[in-house]
Amino acid sequence: MTPKILIIGSSGQIGTELVLKLRKIYGNENVIASDIRKGNYEVMESGPFELLDVTNKEDILDVVKKHNVKQIYLMAAMLSAIAEISPRRAWALNMNSLFNILDLAKDKIIDKIFWPSSMAVFGPDTPKVNTPQDTIIKPATVYGISKFAGENWCSYYREKYGVDVRSIRYPGIISYKTIPGGGTTDYAVEIFYEA
Template sequence: MSKKILIIGACGQIGTELTHKLRAIHGVENVIASDIRKLNNDVVNSEPFEVINALDYNQIEHLVEQYHIEEVYLMAALLSATAEKNPAFAWDLNMNSLFHVLNLAKAKKIKKIFWPSSIAVFGPTTPKENTPQYTIMEPSTVYGISKQSGERWCEYYHNIFGVDVRSIRYPGLISWSTPPGGGTTDYAVDIFHKAITDGKYECFLSSETKMPMMYMEDAIQATVDIMEAPTESIKIRSSYNLAAMSFTPTQIAAEIQKHIPNLQVTYKPDFRQKIADSWPASIDDSQARQDWNWKNKFNIETMTVEMLKQLRENVYK
């Protein structure tokens, strides 16, 4: 019998592609997608799909019992830029949803949890280049504070209650299939869309703001890999650093211009610049590569080719 998986936040930027990937591996009927509202998209229409509020413990517990869930992927969260506009709700959603699934695992109602962290856990005092796995963490954003607190709770529940919770610190994620979701790294998605539709793009970060990035396919693969890894391979129960490439808006623009030479990019930094400045420029993820054999497939060149190809074939056809 296949294991049953619940994805909370399945209609989000990562949740959408994660749902498709897990259904391809485990079978559609074994992966229950859920979100706070029913959108008209592939995830909802391919069923099983349930409307669920990640802040409602009883709703989550009911679904776990109804479907005999063994693994939960908690993807519901308010992202960096959005969280700055609504700090109290961001804290409530990002923290209490995590407590709900940790407590279900503590009560032995589920066996395994995936919870995503982020490079937002680092702050202005963190070493910017090749940021180590263990380093100074003084996040200066609402999102970062909630993610760092979440990491501490994950480790605590593992150490004290034996909860099998696994986590990675996602860098900026680039995907063709879902629109930007309110993150500071979203310029690197938007620029591809505007390059194709308008031939020009106004970037909300300064031209030399370097940040760690990853193509969504790699992030999804890493998520599957860490969950499939043997328990003894997972040495870190807070969250693993994860990396693939780092670039500036200037560099990604130049890469796109190899394919769309007339693309014009201007720069008008807004409140997100301050968030970006507090984050690392590059990440040392040697521990993930060593412990569970993480390796990325895409770099800036191959990702650019793939993004433009997929957008032209699937979005702007």
């Protein structure tokens, strides 16, 4: 039986394309898209969609139970530019959402988590060429700080509770399908839309 997958943050740059790709692989009904707002028409119409506030643990649990979700891709986050304007709000969103999902796995309600980190964990003192994974990590942004903290929380939950959580540090993301949303690559994405 194909496990049900919940994508939280399905209206973002990665989420939009991730939902469509996973639906092609696992079937439309097995990939549930969710976001705090309605998004891409194709995402909304090609399979299940739930309006969801990722900071509300009870609402997440309701969606997980309703669809019998076993895997969660947590793509929701407040990105760099916007996070600098509202650091506490960014920290609350970026960290509380991660804790909500980690706790579902700790409590054996879901089996697997994917949570992306970012190149934002690196700071100005990090080597710029062939940057190693284990190096100086001194983030210079609210977003980077939250991603670095998140990496450590994921490691902690893995070691302490055996949570199956996977991550990758993404570089700057440029999407032709989704308009910019407050990240460091907005200027590059805007070029495509203005061309």
